[in-house]
Amino acid sequence: MVDIWSGLVQAAWLVGTLDAELLEIALRSLKVTLSALVIASLIALPLAALLAVRRFRFRRTVIAVLNALMGLPPVVVGLVVYVLLSRSGPLGVLGLLFTPTAMVIAQVVIIVPLIASIAHQSIRDLWQEYHDLLISMNVTQGQKIRTLLWDSRRALLTAALAGFGRGIGEVGAIMIVGGNIDHATRVLTTAIALETGKGNFALALALGFVLIALAIAVNLAIHALSRTEREGRW
Amino acid sequence: MKHLILSLALIACSGAALAAETMKMAVTTSFHNSGLADVLLPRIAADLDLEVQLLVVGTGQAIRLGEAGDVDAILVHSRGAEETFVAARNGTHRREIMYNDFVFIGPESDPADIAGAPSATEALQRIAAAEAPFVSRGDDSGTHKKELSLWDDAGQDPATLHDWYKPVGAGMGAALNTAAGMGAYIMSDRASWLNFGNKGDLALLFSGDAVLFNQYAYLPVNPEKHGHVKHDLAMKLEDWLVSDTAKTLIDGYTIDGETLFVFNAKAAD
Numbered sequence: 001m002v003d004i005w006s007g008l009v010q011a012a013w014l015v016g017t018l019d020a021e022l023l024e025i026a027l028r029s030l031k032v033t034l035s036a037l038v039i040a041s042l043i044a045l046p047l048a049a050l051l052a053v054r055r056f057r058f059r060r061t062v063i064a065v066l067n068a069l070m071g072l073p074p075v076v077v078g079l080v081v082y083v084l085l086s087r088s089g090p091l092g093v094l095g096l097l098f099t100p101t102a103m104v105i106a107q108v109v110i111i112v113p114l115i116a117s118i119a120h121q122s123i124r125d126l127w128q129e130y131h132d133l134l135i136s137m138n139v140t141q142g143q144k145i146r147t148l149l150w151d152s153r154r155a156l157l158t159a160a161l162a163g164f165g166r167g168i169g170e171v172g173a174i175m176i177v178g179g180n181i182d183h184a185t186r187v188l189t190t191a192i193a194l195e196t197g198k199g200n201f202a203l204a205l206a207l208g209f210v211l212i213a214l215a216i217a218v219n220l221a222i223h224a225l226s227r228t229e230r231e232g233r234w
Numbered sequence: 235m236k237h238l239i240l241s242l243a244l245i246a247c248s249g250a251a252l253a254a255e256t257m258k259m260a261v262t263t264s265f266h267n268s269g270l271a272d273v274l275l276p277r278i279a280a281d282l283d284l285e286v287q288l289l290v291v292g293t294g295q296a297i298r299l300g301e302a303g304d305v306d307a308i309l310v311h312s313r314g315a316e317e318t319f320v321a322a323r324n325g326t327h328r329r330e331i332m333y334n335d336f337v338f339i340g341p342e343s344d345p346a347d348i349a350g351a352p353s354a355t356e357a358l359q360r361i362a363a364a365e366a367p368f369v370s371r372g373d374d375s376g377t378h379k380k381e382l383s384l385w386d387d388a389g390q391d392p393a394t395l396h397d398w399y400k401p402v403g404a405g406m407g408a409a410l411n412t413a414a415g416m417g418a419y420i421m422s423d424r425a426s427w428l429n430f431g432n433k434g435d436l437a438l439l440f441s442g443d444a445v446l447f448n449q450y451a452y453l454p455v456n457p458e459k460h461g462h463v464k465h466d467l468a469m470k471l472e473d474w475l476v477s478d479t480a481k482t483l484i485d486g487y488t489i490d491g492e493t494l495f496v497f498n499a500k501a502a503d
Contacts, residue, residue, distance in 0.1 A: 087303035087460060095462065097304050098258060098289065179289040181258075194290075197407030198267060199414075199432030 007205025036107035048119035069113035078173030122155035260296035268425030292375030303460030312376035367418035372401025
């Protein structure tokens with residue numbers, strides 16, 4: 001209990017004094033996860049819509065696999081990305097290992113299935129509603145996908161925020177591919193793991209509280225910017 | 235949506251790294267936990283205009299990173315593994331830099347009475363005889379390998395040791411946390427122990443036996459095997475690490491008034 005209390009005090013102190021190191025790793029956390037989120041959304045959302053409107057042979061299998069991959073263990077993703085990006089791996093010439101880019105790649109792999117699965121669920125429901133209308137208007141596949149994505153934007157936001165949540169709190173993969181290098185690839189979660197390892201529970205908890213506050217702030221900001229939860233807008 | 239993209243772009247632009255030259259070095263958790271890196275790295279940056287990025291891993295992983303060419307040099311403490319590394323031409327050579335020592339930590343009540351043991355092997359035999367809980371790193375690190383060789387000297391085989399022997403497969407700090415939680419014995423390097431913040435009712439019970447000395451060596455990764463490694467920077471760093479500046483900093487580094495490392499690099503041959 002003493003640790004939790006001193007953690008809270010330390011968190012308030014770090015934030016209050018705008019600690020330079022904290023600012024650096026918090027910004028890096030945001031940068032990595034938001035970049036991963038944007039890339040993952042660009043892949044996952046059209047994929048989800050496509051899975052809803054297109055009928056093809058292995059559609060069910062693809063959806064089932066996508067759903068199963070929501071539980072992909074980050075540490076395994078990290079290991080696979082590490083082996084691929086390692087200098088002795090197939091993509092080694094790019095020299096991406098232990099850079100923020102490698103961390104973004106790993107997080108994209110982790111959150112794409114999650115965003116796609118949640119998005120597919122809501123787009124499918126909307127598609128049932130719109131099916132006859134859109135077919136009768138004889139629109140193209142592309143127009144269908146665009147209409148569905150736009151009209152289910154609120155649910156898609158939830159999907160994206162779920163992806164953000166999984167990314168920002170993730171440590172297993174980015175520890176392996178990022179290496180937790182001070183001033184280069186250290187982010188909030190890896191710093192928490194490091195301080196726990198040193199037995200500095202108060203500082204580790206303080207960073208943890210900062211991370212939680214950051215996640216809440218980002219969610220609130222996205223809601224405010226996209227004007228959800230307001231009357232008469234949807 | 236436009237606000238979103240704009241703010242994302244802003245975040246992406248900020249915080250680009252600024253350093254003249256950078257190299258990557260894999261070091262062991264015990265070295266990093268000692269806090270010595272925080273003294274050496276700023277000085278290296280000032281003297282050589284070189285940013286050394288540390289990857290803090292166990293010796294096993296450090297050696298794998300060197301083999302794969304993912305780092306430019308490694309600083310580890312497991313002589314056997316280091317010699318294999320050089321013999322396989324993964325590293326150009328092995329340069330001894332400094333040593334510190336291992337200590338036995340355990341509950342203050344010391345149920346196995348290792349504090350009065352005449353030697354490290356005798357201390358381990360007493361723990362085994364008392365079947366007192368013992369936490370092992372179990373992660374193929376230099377510290378773990380050292381511990382296994384000590385058990386071997388004590389005539390015990392960790393593979394057949396029973397419930398009281400607990401390999402946790404974790405770094406030094408995490409293993410110390412486990413030992414503190416269970417009130418178990420553990421072997422740690424002195425630096426990690428002194429810097430450890432969650433001592434609980436653990437205490438340093440045994441130290442000083444010469445077999446517990448822990449030699450750190452610096453191994454640059456072989457550029458013939460991995461053309462992209464920054465061998466010239468790795469050599470520049472080695473020259474600095476064996477210099478008088480490094481000697482003063484390493485010998486002068488203390489925690490709570492205790493000296494941790496002894497510089498013992500030999501002049502170039």
